Amino acid sequence: MFAPLLEQALLEGMRTAEDGSHIVLEPDRMEAVIASVKQTAAAAGDGGETVLVCAPSLRVAVRRLVSAQTDGLPVLSYTEASSAGVAIETVGVVREQVPGAASAKAVASQ
Numbered sequence: 001m002f003a004p005l006l007e008q009a010l011l012e013g014m015r016t017a018e019d020g021s022h023i024v025l026e027p028d029r030m031e032a033v034i035a036s037v038k039q040t041a042a043a044a045g046d047g048g049e050t051v052l053v054c055a056p057s058l059r060v061a062v063r064r065l066v067s068a069q070t071d072g073l074p075v076l077s078y079t080e081a082s083s084a085g086v087a088i089e090t091v092g093v094v095r096e097q098v099p100g101a102a103s104a105k106a107v108a109s110q
Contacts, residue, residue, distance in 0.1 A: 001052075001053045001054065001093055001094065002054055002093065002094045002095075003093045003094065003095045003096075006033070006094065006095060007054065007055055007058070009025070009029075010023050010025075010033075010054075010058055010061075010062070011055065011057065011058060013025045014057070014058070014061060020060060020061075020064070021060050021061040021064075022061055022064065022065075023058075023061045023062070023065055029096065032096045033065075033096060034065065034066060034069050036095060036096060037066050037069070037070060037073070037094055038066075038069055038070055040094050041070050041073050044091045044092070048089075049074070050073065050074075051073070051074040051075070051076050051081070051088075052066065052073055052074070052075045052076070052094070053075075053076050053077070053078055053081045053088070053090075054075065054076075054077065054078070055077065055078065056077035056078065056079050056080075058077075059075055059076065059077040059080075063075040
């Protein structure tokens with residue numbers, strides 16, 4: 001899952017085009033988000049299937065954003081995750097990485 005302020009920024013960066021929804025952020029900020037998702041997915045990879053959970057309106061755009069960068073990391077909406085009928089354990093929160101600072105990371109593990 002994303003930190004609330006980051007998720008809000010992603011929602012504000014949503015743009016609709018002919019080929020679907022996309023997230024538009026400054027290039028450095030986009031790279032930081034992708035890097036945090038990649039690190040989090042790698043750290044959470046032990047035991048169980050790792051999935052990224054986000055707001056329903058972000059799911060398709062987040063999937064487009066991270067899929068190629070994370071070897072197809074599954075992205076579910078909160079609604080999909082809660083209706084899946086399986087136990088989901090949150091292992092942390094994806095936050096923007098600040099250069100030179102330690103970053104908190106996370107993804108939900110199914």
